[in-house]
Amino acid sequence: MRELSLDQLRTLVTIVDLGTFSAAANALHLAQPTISLHVSDLEERLGSALLMRGSRRVQATALGALVIDRARRLLRDADDLLDVARKHVEGKVGRVRLGTSTGVVVNLLPRVLRQLENSFPGIDVEVNIMGSNETMARLQEGTLDIGLVAIPITASKEIQITHWRSDRMMAFLPATWKSPAAIKPGWLMDKPMIFNDATTQMYRLTMAWFAEAGENPRARIELNYNEAMKSLVSAGYGAAILPLEQPLAAELDRHKDVRIVPLSPVLKRHIGVAHRALPNLDKATVNVLETIRQFQQA
Known part of the structure; x- marks a missing residue:
């Protein structure tokens, strides 16, 4: 048996829903002979009549009712598939x-x-x-x-x-520390430092900033999580050089025991x-x- 056609199943469902072949032809924008051919082809494949032609309205046979019930599910699945495919193509x-x-x-x-x-x-x-x-x-x-x-x-x-x-890098200091208005590399050299992990781009960026001033600091601890570094600064464990990724007021509101001071020379993370x-x-x-x-x- 050849595979069933969704177009033929849609024709069958539409005929029963609207009651006549001519109404289905109008709704589906098909010629009435095409509608008749869809039904006869389905009946031939399934080996039994699917519709009973009455004087007023076409009705489904017992097999026709079974086929129509399954056809509705198939057509819904096909419509869902087309909708998902369209949304995928559109990037939705x-x-x-x-x-x-x-x-x-x-x-x-x-x-x-x-x-x-x-x-x-x-x-x-x-x-x-x-x-x-x-x-x-x-x-x-x-x-x-x-x-x-x-x-x-x-x-x-x-x-x-x-x-x-590009986010400006800042010195994150414990709130109890006194500092100049702008932090230079030399000022941090005798302070405990919290660095990013040595494998990160942030570490290399920070070390290059110190190296340009002829300094070579050593970290008290290295981490790879900026928020954890800020928590250690807040606890007074040391200073960190980190990007300012949100407004200063919002950052200070989140970390109330931290002072955030500009660097000199200016350093940015791109x-x-x-x-x-x-x-x-x-x-x-x-x-x-x-x-x-x-x-x-x-």
Whole structure:
């Protein structure tokens, strides 16, 4: 037996719903002979009559009623499939894998995800916490779709990186410490320091800032989680150099036992958005990228 046609099943259901062949032909924008052919072809395949032609209204036979009941389910499933496929093509649904650091996750990414939920609630963003180098490697092997990475960073020709935002680095000090209005590298040399992990871009950025002043500090402790570093500063454990990723007042409100002081010379942490070239991206990934760029800053 040949496979059943959804068009023929839709014709059968429409005839019974509307009561006549001519009404079904009008509703489906088909010629009446085509409607008749759909029914006769179905009856031939199934080996029995599906409709009883009355003087006023067409009715289903017992087998016809059974077929129509199943046909309604098939047609609903087919319509659902087409709707999901359309939304996928339009980028309204899908899964996007994103890699980023802990600092971005805590302060920046939640704002992006809230906007994304408002604009594209059907897109599921899978967030992977990792360093910039691992993010680039995962993009290269195809297990990530988007990365938020510290720049500059080495990239391959397959991966495109664009600047996203630059956040000013600040000295986070225990509130009980007295300090100048701007913190120079030399002032921190005799202070206990809390650094990012030595494998991170943030560590290399901080050490380069000290090196330009001829200083080579040693960390009291190294971590790879900015919020944990701030908690240690708040407890008086030491000073940290971290990006200011939200307004100063909001940061101080969250960490009441911390003083935040500018650095001299000024130091900035730059973040880029990394992904494969646009022709190779699905629309859901493109929509996530466009949402991320709404939070772009110099």
